[in-house]
Amino acid sequence: MENRKKVAFYTLGCKLNFSETSTIARSFQDEGFDRVDFEDVADIYVINTCSVTENADKQFKQIVRKAMKLNDKAFVAAVGCYAQLKPEELADVDGVDLVLGATEKFKITDYINDLSKNDMGEVHSCEIEEADFYVGSYSIGDRTRAFLKVQDGCDYKCTYCTIPLARGISRSDTMENVLKNAREISQQGIKEIVLTGVNIGDYGKGEFGNKKHEHTFFELVQALDKVEGIERLRISSIEPNLLKNETIEFVSQSRTFVPHFHIPLQSGSNDILKKMKRRYLRELYADRVAKIREVMPHACIGVDVIVGFPGETDEHFLETYHFLNELDISYLHVFTYSERDNTEATEMEGVVPGNVRAKRSKMLRGLSVKKRRAFYESQIGTNRTVLFESENKEGYIHGFTENYVKVKTPWNPELVNTLHEINLTKIDEDGSVRMEFVNVPV
Structure with missing residues (x-):
């Protein structure tokens, strides 16, 4: 050998x-x-x-x-x-x-x-201009879910971001190949697929190196919903301007797509959004959240936000804080702005001192804890489906419901990578939710 x-x-x-x-x-x-x-x-x-x-x-x-x-x-x-x-x-x-x-x-x-x-x-x-071809990929992180790449690169010119410099132009996998990869994943007994990319809402562009959309993101979602053997499909981060009503409505009726959206906001101040060269204003963001709530009141909505962007005054930050506080969202991912070479933002005036960035970040992280708690509380007493993970953590097995509530129950290896209908009973000290089986597993 x-x-x-x-x-x-x-x-x-x-x-x-x-x-x-x-x-x-x-x-x-x-x-x-x-x-x-x-x-x-x-x-x-x-x-x-x-x-x-x-x-x-x-x-x-x-x-x-x-x-x-x-x-x-x-x-x-x-x-x-x-x-x-x-x-x-x-x-x-x-x-x-x-x-x-x-x-x-x-x-x-x-x-x-x-x-x-x-x-x-x-x-x-x-030279990054040469990164104009597409390589499809997927990962199997553990036995329960896989990350399936459908798109790469980005044509947006956000002033803080190096991704277009690092990954090149927006380009997509062919529909045929995405579906082939999805089938391969499902054949390995994996129950959940998370769709990933740099800007997945832009899916369909440049499939053959051109700028024409061969297919739309909505068409991709419709096609994936029909793949046999996949129990759950989750959309990872998607830009608010690319998350269309048709997609939201489809997810609300879908066989496999779960009611969980992660939508970058970055700032709740229109002045800062313009300086960031984002492609929407806060009003459109609020509209997306309202639409999701209208058709899926129980949906989980996660938000990316950046604090300490150049020129962000106390007033701008408070605008963001109050906007998020009043918005019916479920949790935040908070990023402290950091200067990146070859980005427009590094040339901007009004640099926010490090200690101020840290303080603002702490305030928003505190708000995130409050939001997640309120969302979990709204789910107590409801019946949901949980997919159990594979790790034994201090005598407990954890899992996520379709709307991304983290639940726990005493460790039982037979539950790994299985789906069960459960009732959410109470929030534990560690922040996860206790549960009871609706149909006791055999």
């Missing part, structure tokens, strides 16, 4: 990165490598980087050090968004042998002929 090489992966950032790591991992397995955990000794460590937060940049060095501690002769490769934006910077990190940009990362096995350490990281990265 030949000595097979071992490869390990570490993913920073979003669900999209996780789906791409899985695809890259499968290409290694096709070449005869064995995949092991990142905590194990491996011959190659592949780190899929992120550029959205300051934090992800710093984490990279720590992860390289961790890999080198496990095996100081291991070959270390960096791929992903940060590798596209600042390849030389990553190549300079002690221990890094290879840095691949946006188009090269899916051909990584072509670059790994010789696993000897390099004195200096070797860089292969494209």
